[in-house]
Amino acid sequence: MNRKIVAYKALPADVEAYLREHAEVRNVDPKDKAAFTAALKDADGAIGASVKITPDMIEGATKLKVFSTISVGFDQFDVDDLTRRGIILTHTPDVLTESTADTVFALILASARRVVELAEWVRQGNWKASIGEACFGVDVQGKTLGIIGLGRIGGAVARRAALGFRMNVLYTNRTANEQAENEYGAKRVELDELLEKSDFVCLQVPLTPETRGMIGADELRKMKCSAILINASRGPTVDETALVEALQNGTVRGAGLDVFEQEPLPASSPLLAMKNVVALPHIGSATHETRHAMARNAAENLIGALEGTLTENIVNRDMLAR
Structure with a gap:
């Protein structure tokens, strides 16, 4: 056994045992950048998440063939640079779909019904009589949900909305989603129409140069003004300064956010002082079951790529031709 793998995220015991059946595994703390970079120079593959991998970190890592990220997003990597170096990048797009869609819908419901705000209000001892209009929220059922990006997760959100809450679903996407149109009555529209007609606007796009800041002041x-913005994709898809201003001046009713421009969200962020904001700590796929499945999937991706048998979950699919 000559293969060497760098694990830069803690893995479930059974997943690490699986990797050790196929290679020597070295666990490295990525916060020690020097040690991490040194370990990569002698590695055939690496597995982890939530760490920015820059070209200088893999300069001289001539044996490195695969990065396997335990996530669906891959904005932590310079994909073009990896491809030039002949390094495959794999990700885990399928196993987290349903749990992330659950989080999205939790944000929709919590924002509409002011769940976090009113739970805190009760905890503070303010509930002393029957509630009045000051505590009312808005309905979800029967409303219009606009989904920007109707891929796997967006489609799962659309299913919950249409079949569970009888919502009218509008969407934008690079291509038509025929399943969502046929099964959930989703209608593909231009972004402006989606923004103008939706009661809830939900972002489900990857972070790319085209999507960065796609929701700004305009x-x-x-x-x-009664609409609620939901973002569980990537924080920089929304201009956070513009969102803060829109929430403060009543341009929009509220926001349900699982992602932010800077994570962790600084305690000084004005978003945390707003009652019309539900802010979560990027929990999209954070369930025991899903995170375990993601780690296992990433491990299998890594070994499959090293053995030359992997044909799916490859980000830079041009590498298959090699």
């Missing part, structure tokens, strides 16, 4: 002004 887009927020096109939304209904």
